[in-house]
Amino acid sequence: MGGEFEGVVRLRRMPHARGQALLEFAVVLPLFLLCLIGALDAGLWAVQTSAEVSAVQEAAMIASSAGSSPVSEKAPDARAVTAAISGRLHSALFGTAIESWCATDANGACAPDNTQQCPLTPAQVQAADGPRVVVVCVSEADPPACTKPPPGQSSPWPLGCDDSPMITVRVIGFVASLVPPGFGPGAGGFELPTDISATTHTLRFAP
């Protein structure tokens, strides 16, 4: 050694040093990927949930409206509501199918909203419609029928019998995500549960 390189220290990598670097890389890479995928998924989940919240709010206003007539007593059903908001949901819930949840009548149409039973858990949707599916469900809670008040009580009776019905729109199911199998909360893999609902009184006139 001499000349212009004199005094410069050369480091030779030892075989065990290369082995250690490989080991460190093998340890750090999964952690790094876990953090990266976790951050990406958290962002994706926030975008999807925000889209669902705003879509459900719009859906509640649609479902509580009078439909085609201001004196109509029948609310738009789940299929009509789903069609109205599916464009907004599709833009955020990529990789996820969006369907209506409605029990049908004899003609194949959605039965009235006050007879609909929405799924209680995302797993119920998965069991019925498969993975990475969210459903839009519209249900209506009608007030009790007014009756003649018992002695000493004033009408209307029972309390709340003259209220307008309450409409609940629910978007529930599993949305596509980057979560690998076994890591998600209750998910089979590459999906996360979602359950967003909105409730409002109807805008319809009392019959």
Next chain:
Amino acid sequence: MRRTRRRGDDAQAVLETALVIPILLFLVCNFIAVMVQVTVQEQLNSATALAAQSRFQAPESAIDAVGTRCCGLHGVTLITAGLPTGCRYAAETFYGTMTTYVGLLHWTAATLCTSGGDSGDASNPPRQPVGYNGSPTNAEVSCDIGSITAAGVVVRGYVDRTLNPPAGLEVVTCNASASLDFSNTPLAWGVFWTPTIHAQAEALPPPFRQ
């Protein structure tokens, strides 16, 4: 010159890892916490907006009968007897919509309906606002009709006639506030802040009102 690995190198690698991993997890925890905050804020905005619109969905002169109650979270009941039915509608809508993440929220208690509004402006002084005595003060949302700004202070319960004389423009304003507490979640490991979120929404009466 040959450089051999010493025990200090191994210690340094362990130290680096011990430093980097908590920092990385801290960042991820806080990133997730911000995402949760954004989502809860969205839901609070939605619940408040729907509540404001529900305020006008009851018949205009309907008053809740004695014994009427509704809807509080965590087993708290709101007694709405004597209040306009629209106040209860607003509360029912708010609580019916704000169903997720409620375990993370510490609410700021408010009076459900302070007043119903009255007409007035600078040239035509308003009468006293219509106060609703007995309105529950443990509600998580408050909805009032009308407000004017006098000497820079917003005074609720009045309707500004200048907006839409002579009857005034009925505008309902709903407010809700809560702080987001991560202490009972796994995120508490790395999230040391407690953000406060607030939502305000306004609504006008629909054109066809009973």
